[in-house]
Amino acid sequence: xxxxxxxxxxxxxxxxxxxxxxxxxxxxxxxxxxxxxxxxxxxxxxxxxxxxxxxxxxxxxxxxxxxxxxxxxxxxxxxxxxxxxxxxxxxxxxxxxxxxxxxxxxxxxxxxxxxxxxxxxxxxxxxxxxxxxxxxxxxxxxxxxxxxxxxxxxxxxxxxxxxxxxxxxxxxxxxxxxxxxxxxxxxxxxxxxxxxxxxxxxxxxxxxxxxxxxxxxxxxxxxxxxxxxxxxxxxxxxxxxxxxxxxxxxxxxxxxxxxxxxxxxxxxxxxxxxxxxxxxxxxxxxxxxxxxxxxxxxxxxxxxxxxxxxxxxxxxxxxxxxxxxxxxxxxxxxxxxxxxxxxxxxxxxxxxxxxxxxxxxxxxxxxxxxxxxxxxxxxxxxxxxxxxxxxxxxxxxxxxxxxxxxxxxxxxxxxxxxxxxxxxxxxxxxxxxxxxx
Numbered sequence: 001x002x003x004x005x006x007x008x009x010x011x012x013x014x015x016x017x018x019x020x021x022x023x024x025x026x027x028x029x030x031x032x033x034x035x036x037x038x039x040x041x042x043x044x045x046x047x048x049x050x051x052x053x054x055x056x057x058x059x060x061x062x063x064x065x066x067x068x069x070x071x072x073x074x075x076x077x078x079x080x081x082x083x084x085x086x087x088x089x090x091x092x093x094x095x096x097x098x099x100x101x102x103x104x105x106x107x108x109x110x111x112x113x114x115x116x117x118x119x120x121x122x123x124x125x126x127x128x129x130x131x132x133x134x135x136x137x138x139x140x141x142x143x144x145x146x147x148x149x150x151x152x153x154x155x156x157x158x159x160x161x162x163x164x165x166x167x168x169x170x171x172x173x174x175x176x177x178x179x180x181x182x183x184x185x186x187x188x189x190x191x192x193x194x195x196x197x198x199x200x201x202x203x204x205x206x207x208x209x210x211x212x213x214x215x216x217x218x219x220x221x222x223x224x225x226x227x228x229x230x231x232x233x234x235x236x237x238x239x240x241x242x243x244x245x246x247x248x249x250x251x252x253x254x255x256x257x258x259x260x261x262x263x264x265x266x267x268x269x270x271x272x273x274x275x276x277x278x279x280x281x282x283x284x285x286x287x288x289x290x291x292x293x294x295x296x297x298x299x300x301x302x303x304x305x306x307x308x309x310x311x312x313x314x315x316x317x318x319x320x321x322x323x324x325x326x327x328x329x330x331x332x333x334x335x336x337x338x339x340x341x342x343x344x345x346x347x348x349x350x351x352x353x354x355x356x357x358x359x360x361x362x363x364x365x366x367x368x369x370x371x372x373x374x375x376x377x378x379x380x381x382x383x384x385x386x387x388x389x390x391x392x393x394x395x396x397x398x399x400x401x402x403x404x405x406x407x408x409x410x411x412x413x414x415x416x417x418x419x420x421x422x423x424x425x426x427x428x429x430x431x432x433x434x435x436x437x
Contacts (some may be wrong), residue, residue, distance in 0.1 A: 003241045007249025008256065015220065015257040025261050028209075029268035050085050050145075052137075053120040055099060057092040062160045063123050064089065069156045073148065084148070096122065100136070108138035121149075131157060203356055203383045206306055209262065210376055211349045214313055215342065217258040218321040221250055225325030226334055229418055243415035251318045255311065262310060266303050301386065306379045308396070313348075313375025315403045317341060323410035326417030333424050348376035359384040368395040371402020409434060 056063025073084040092099050106117045119137020127133045139145050320341045328334040355364050359381040367377040378395045416433040
């Protein structure tokens with residue numbers, strides 16, 4: 001056992017002392033902090049006054065209602081917010097093409113912010129019937145701006161249609177008042193204070209951390225094996241330690257580095273989410289500024305589940321990466337051979353969205369029992385709602401059994417492959433390695 005410990009200690013020291021590890025360990029918590037601050041800053045950002053012309057070619061009060069609705073849109077919250085749009089309305093009769101052409105030449109051409117035209121809306125009777133209002137502007141690539149325009153247009157179109165059917169305008173305004181859906185998460189019969197957005201962000205962040213860690217550290221195991229194999233150091237090591245002990249030491253050593261780094265990130269995440277107000281104060285932002293910003297909280301049980309499945313997932317995939325490294329003599333060969341292993345990690349990442357849509361579905365339960373996907377599926381489901389203990393234990397047991405089976409298979413390939421040079425083995429040769437190792 002002391003030989004395995006020597007390999008673990010060597011791998012851990014070499015990886016922890018690298019600049020990449022130090023920079024990565026510092027970078028992620030810094031990114032999390034800047035992400036929270038950035039959300040607050042962007043939520044308060046003043047996009048400036050937009051100059052829009054309404055080309056009114058419709059009958060009735062459609063054009064004037066749209067003009068009034070755009071004037072009422074505010075930059076800030078409440079009645080004290082400044083007007084978002086500076087609106088002009090021009091009446092158009094006859095052919096629309098000359099009017100459009102002249103306005104197109106004006107959009108975005110002026111350097112003066114006060115006279116600059118950002119875009120124009122074309123309002124016609126046909127647009128009222130079809131619900132398709134044309135907008136021409138320099139900022140059409142902004143999803144936020146186009147969403148604000150569309151949300152302003154929708155009630156105006158509805159109001160005009162109902163008024164023409166004889167409904168009172170006051171009744172229409174009252175009935176079409178804006179409705180916002182405010183979500184609150186319930187876990188085990190208690191309100192958690194989290195919104196749906198924060199729950200999604202937490203699962204999203206956890207999944208990508210798992211994806212990055214399994215892929216990055218798994219490839220490190222593979223690269224370490226190839227490096228020692230190509231430099232013939234492997235032959236010296238194989239004479240003093242068994243191949244299985246060597247592979248186990250490498251997997252445990254690199255895995256402990258990943259677990260150490262994830263633990264630092266998790267501790268930083270717990271601290272950041274629990275001290276949002278002091279962090280915002282450092283950037284001269286008040287704690288009230290975080291209102292409406294999605295800031296997820298990480299519980300200790302969820303953290304434990306995440307770290308446990310990271311360990312299981314890393315054993316699973318690192319063993320396969322070690323076998324790939326033993327099969328190949330060059331990094332170029334390994335890049336091609338590792339693709340099936342990498343695809344398994346990518347599939348786990350792609351399962352995030354169906355799991356978030358319905359974490360209690362039959363598909364979600366099945367994915368939690370598949371060892372290649374369970375390291376992603378179970379933490380995601382647990383982040384939405386804690387799983388029943390029998391279901392959680394069954395997921396752990398099946399994943400452990402999968403890890404043992406894959407480790408056994410990989411160790412037999414590793415035992416022969418570390419001393420095999422030349423071209424990559426075929427599937428028939430791999431099967432022979434497994435039988436004779």
